[in-house]
């Protein structure tokens with residue numbers, strides 16, 4: 001399937017084998033929704049706008065095929081994932097083209113944060129799922145269990161729902177399906193309304209790689225309709241998106257008493273100490289502030305610079321920002337910063353910049369979007385003289401903006417960084433590594449870098465999750481696959497007597513025995 005041609009995905013044929021191409025002219029698109037290229041404003045494809053009944057049908061199908069998928073074992077499932085990894089590397093350009101066509105991002109953004117991630121993720125979970133989910137013989141200290149064997153194992157929950165945002169159609173959507181699948185589950189994936197094509201392409205690729213029908217199903221449709229219907233069907237829900245919708249997902253999962261994992265918004269702080277390598281800090285702040293047009297949960301959203309180096313840092317960032325190209329992403333090297341992916345982002349970004357301008361900030365780069373430009377565009381923008389009375393410093397902007405605030409010292413920087421309901425990612429720049437690490441440990445966020453930014457996301461081996469309003473649970477690391485399982489503890493008593501002394505009838509002897517045991521095991525070595 002090429003995302004350059006209008007296509008129609010028909011989940012009723014086979015939701016995980018989409019791509020039944022239909023010319024736009026032949027199709028009235030009833031029950032479908034257009035997919036727009038944000039860089040041009042043109043409709044490039046049509047996909048089905050599915051309702052709740054589709055979720056119910058897909059759930060039945062997913063549950064029916066799950067036991068056979070689980071029975072394939074880790075090695076059998078890993079074979080499919082390894083083929084998928086090869087597919088990604090062999091079809092990198094097609095995958096990038098599809099991602100760019102529905103997101104408007106630069107080709108380099110798609111290559112680094114989606115295709116490279118995809119290749120790594122298929123391989124990582126294929127190679128390590130078995131170890132991460134290996135059953136464990138547990139050493140037990142309780143005297144009640146002496147001589148018994150205790151084993152913990154991880155069983156797939158069955159059917160996992162994944163609801164995804166539009167900013168990274170692979171990495172924050174399909175990417176979360178891989179550990180769920182490797183754990184032995186079937187998956188229902190609902191991509192964001194605006195960016196379904198990457199998921200449809202990948203589902204088709206997985207099928208070609210040997211994924212049995214029905215194990216990985218992509219359902220396209222509205223969040224408030226289809227998303228909720230998916231939550232009502234599945235055994236666990238993995239959600240990535242806004243904090244507002246995340247609260248709703250958590251509440252709905254709570255009503256059903258199913259586990260949920262929530263990866264939500266961020267307002268990621270970047271601290272520049274007076275002893276930092278300013279050239280590197282300026283490059284990193286700008287790159288990871290503008291990367292993916294600033295639409296990354298872990299992008300640099302606000303910068304705090306110690307007063308002695310503020311002017312020099314601002315001068316460096318401003319010069320570099322003014323040189324950035326904000327052109328049509330037509331291929332590698334065609335632009336630095338791409339389009340905004342969704343139209344509604346324009347209003348948020350513009351509001352934050354205008355709020356700052358009104359309250360006295362200086363716009364030293366960008367800041368004046370061209371209202372006549374087709375597609376959704378906002379120029380890379382740097383703001384100085386900002387403070388926490390401005391929305392650009394307190395609310396998630398999710399756009400190509402970099403507000404830079406002067407702080408008196410590191411203590412003020414830490415206080416400001418933690419003055420946020422969010423706690424996702426942060427960065428600290430200093431040449432003194434020990435000081436950097438101490439600062440990092442005081443920041444309330446799930447991922448903190450010293451002399452780096454954002455790249456920690458690529459550490460699939462380590463948990464990545466938000467504190468405070470940035471989420472619940474984590475992706476990656478052991479927890480990133482165990483969350484798709486139910487743990488089961490087995491207590492195996494091979495050697496036993498007919499009747500333990502503590503059981504009925506209660507004569508008082510059992511009590512004395514338990515008191516003695518309690519003292520023996522826990523009463524020694526304790527002091528006032």
Ligand code: NAD
Pocket residue numbers: 163164165166167168172190191192193221222223224225226227228240241242243245246248249262263264265266296297396398424466470471
């Ligand atoms: P969003 O919350 O609007 O939508 C996310 C998904 O939820 C979409 O698929 C949408 O259709 C669905 N949805 C919407 N309403 C729903 C409902 N009532 N019930 C069920 N599903 C519903 O988020 P977005 O605008 O697509 O993405 C941007 C947000 O995602 C930003 O806040 C960003 O920080 C966050 N994000 C977080 C991470 C992370 O790892 N923490 C990663 C990427 C994006």
